[in-house]
Amino acid sequence: MATEARILPFARPAPRGILWxxxxxxxxxxxxxLMMGFHPGASAEPLSRISGILTALFMTVLFFMMMRTxxxxxxxxxxxxxxxxxFPIGFIHNLVVARGTMGIPIEEMIAGRTPFCFMPIPILILxxxxxxxxxxxxxxxxxxxxxxxxxxxxxxxxxxxxxxWCSYACFFGGIEEGVAAIPPRAKIRKLDPRWRLVPWAVLxxxxxxxxxxxxxxxxxxxxPFKAVxxxxxxxxxxxxxxxxxxILLFAGLVIVxxxxxxxxxxxxxxxxxxxxxxxxxxxxxxxxxxxxxxxxPCLLCQNACPNLSLSKESIARGETLISCMKCGACVDxxxxxxxxxxxxxxxxxWKPERARLMFLYxxxxxAVMFGGTIxxxxxxxxLHFIV
Amino acid sequence: MKLRATLxxxxxxxxxxxxxxxxxxxxxxxxxxxxxxxxxxxxxYSGGPKVRAIPMGAYSIxxxxxxxxxLLQSEKPFVQLDWTPVSALPRHVSDAVDIDGDGLPDxxxxxxxxxxxKAPLRVDVESLNPHYQAMQNAGKDKFSRLIxxxxxxxxxxxxxxxxxxxxxxxx
Numbered sequence: 001m002a003t004e005a006r007i008l009p010f011a012r013p014a015p016r017g018i019l020w021x022x023x024x025x026x027x028x029x030x031x032x033x034l035m036m037g038f039h040p041g042a043s044a045e046p047l048s049r050i051s052g053i054l055t056a057l058f059m060t061v062l063f064f065m066m067m068r069t070x071x072x073x074x075x076x077x078x079x080x081x082x083x084x085x086x087f088p089i090g091f092i093h094n095l096v097v098a099r100g101t102m103g104i105p106i107e108e109m110i111a112g113r114t115p116f117c118f119m120p121i122p123i124l125i126l127x128x129x130x131x132x133x134x135x136x137x138x139x140x141x142x143x144x145x146x147x148x149x150x151x152x153x154x155x156x157x158x159x160x161x162x163x164x165w166c167s168y169a170c171f172f173g174g175i176e177e178g179v180a181a182i183p184p185r186a187k188i189r190k191l192d193p194r195w196r197l198v199p200w201a202v203l204x205x206x207x208x209x210x211x212x213x214x215x216x217x218x219x220x221x222x223x224p225f226k227a228v229x230x231x232x233x234x235x236x237x238x239x240x241x242x243x244x245x246x247i248l249l250f251a252g253l254v255i256v257x258x259x260x261x262x263x264x265x266x267x268x269x270x271x272x273x274x275x276x277x278x279x280x281x282x283x284x285x286x287x288x289x290x291x292x293x294x295x296x297p298c299l300l301c302q303n304a305c306p307n308l309s310l311s312k313e314s315i316a317r318g319e320t321l322i323s324c325m326k327c328g329a330c331v332d333x334x335x336x337x338x339x340x341x342x343x344x345x346x347x348x349x350w351k352p353e354r355a356r357l358m359f360l361y362x363x364x365x366x367a368v369m370f371g372g373t374i375x376x377x378x379x380x381x382x383l384h385f386i387v
Numbered sequence: 388m389k390l391r392a393t394l395x396x397x398x399x400x401x402x403x404x405x406x407x408x409x410x411x412x413x414x415x416x417x418x419x420x421x422x423x424x425x426x427x428x429x430x431x432y433s434g435g436p437k438v439r440a441i442p443m444g445a446y447s448i449x450x451x452x453x454x455x456x457x458l459l460q461s462e463k464p465f466v467q468l469d470w471t472p473v474s475a476l477p478r479h480v481s482d483a484v485d486i487d488g489d490g491l492p493d494x495x496x497x498x499x500x501x502x503x504x505k506a507p508l509r510v511d512v513e514s515l516n517p518h519y520q521a522m523q524n525a526g527k528d529k530f531s532r533l534i535x536x537x538x539x540x541x542x543x544x545x546x547x548x549x550x551x552x553x554x555x556x557x558x
């Protein structure tokens with residue numbers, strides 16, 4: 001039986017027509033305006049309006065380019081790097097305005113005002129399940145930094161994206177993806193595949209340590225992004241040591257190694273949340289596959305993958321590894337269109353563009369809602385300083 | 388194969404629907420689900436539930452239930468006392484407090500209340516019952532041994548407190 005994939009030529013697909021691309025982009029434009037607060041009853045403050053419209057246009061133009069060029073990775077990367085760079089600006093500004101420092105004073109912890117990000121979710125599950133206690137100095141209900149809201153957001157996103165969270169929602173990964181994009185070629189090319197197991201080891205260690213010590217051990221000791229968000233106020237030698245660890249991990253895993261390897265090394269080799277999130281790729285309906293009949297293993301996809309989610313063995317099986325975060329780099333680089341977007345249950349390489357579109361509508365809607373809102377907030381902060 | 392493909396596309400369409408419902412419905416719904424689990428923030432951070440209030444005229448002292456840390460937690464057992472509201476406190480506080488409610492004072496707590504809410508605080512605790520440890524010139528040493536001013540005003544106006552955590556000794 002000849003499938004459509006067998007009939008398709010190997011040449012790169014031609015760009016989509018402008019009008020058809022605009023038509024496909026229209027829902028995202030409307031959605032972006034809605035998410036940026038352009039609805040009845042929304043704030044009419046001029047700066048808020050300007051930052052909202054700029055962000056809505058930014059997200060819409062990137063989606064249009066995805067439609068027009070039929071490629072995903074580079075446009076998604078522009079959004080993701082912008083999110084990674086702008087998030088700390090807005091976040092640090094809010095911290096300094098609210099409490100005058102990036103350090104978390106003990107009073108704020110006692111008051112339950114420590115902002116809760118998604119990173120500690122996996123390490124807090126076991127203590128919560130066993131004792132109904134959340135080992136985190138935050139607030140369960142309440143504001144946008146509340147634990148319940150963040151967990152609710154994460155659950156909804158995970159149902160849609162699986163590990164795609166790490167490409168379309170994480171507000172940290174963009175920093176290293178941006179650094180990795182700077183050098184034209186990798187200085188270190190040979191990477192031991194066993195490093196991929198480290199995030200699982202970190203996850204296991206942090207889960208057990210958090211259960212034993214009843215504290216968010218990862219946040220207290222190992223999170224590299226404390227260097228650019230908030231950290232434990234260095235009241236004593238212990239606090240000083242913690243902050244030195246944060247800075248060294250950030251410098252090594254988020255700056256130096258991505259520059260040398262052109263990979264997202266913190267995500268690939270360290271992040272326990274990323275390892276945990278990989279499990280949810282099993283329930284996600286979208287995945288990347290390799291059409292074995294088209295593939296002549298040139299390994300371009302393996303080299304392009306920023307997360308080391310392809311190996312010779314997995315390519316031979318026609319699959320990505322469980323850590324695949326659906327960024328689209330492998331699809332965009334494949335000269336034979338063997339790497340494809342895929343909906344589970346359907347035939348491999350049968351209408352892959354349809355699978356890509358269905359995934360992108362879901363992923364981009366959430367990217368606009370979460371990352372877009374963060375970007376708009378940071379743009380507002382910047383405009384506030386300029387104007 | 389056709390059935391599996393149909394199911395696959397149906398699931399993909401539902402996924403788009405889930406994405407569209409996330410900001411309006413699902414995040415709030417899941418958050419309510421999390422709240423319905425009956426979880427609470429660890430008492431080492433929150434100080435544990437209040438058990439009674441001791442009226443002291445213009446202000447009062449709230450006594451919390453003693454907090455016993457988990458197995459390998461680095462903190463010691465402690466009890467939290469809240470002086471509230473701060474605006475009603477005299478410049479110098481020296482109160483004998485009956486923590487366990489047996490009619491006898493258990494500790495005498497002494498501290499100054501500076502005008503500047505951000506000024507560092509120091510507390511002396513004299514132990515009148517061996518179940519509670521004495522503290523000299525303590526500041527923000529540990530979660531189980533401290534004096535801090537917590538400004539709850541951001542959440543509930545007028546609810547600022549000075550709280551003292553006193554480590555428990557052997558009974």
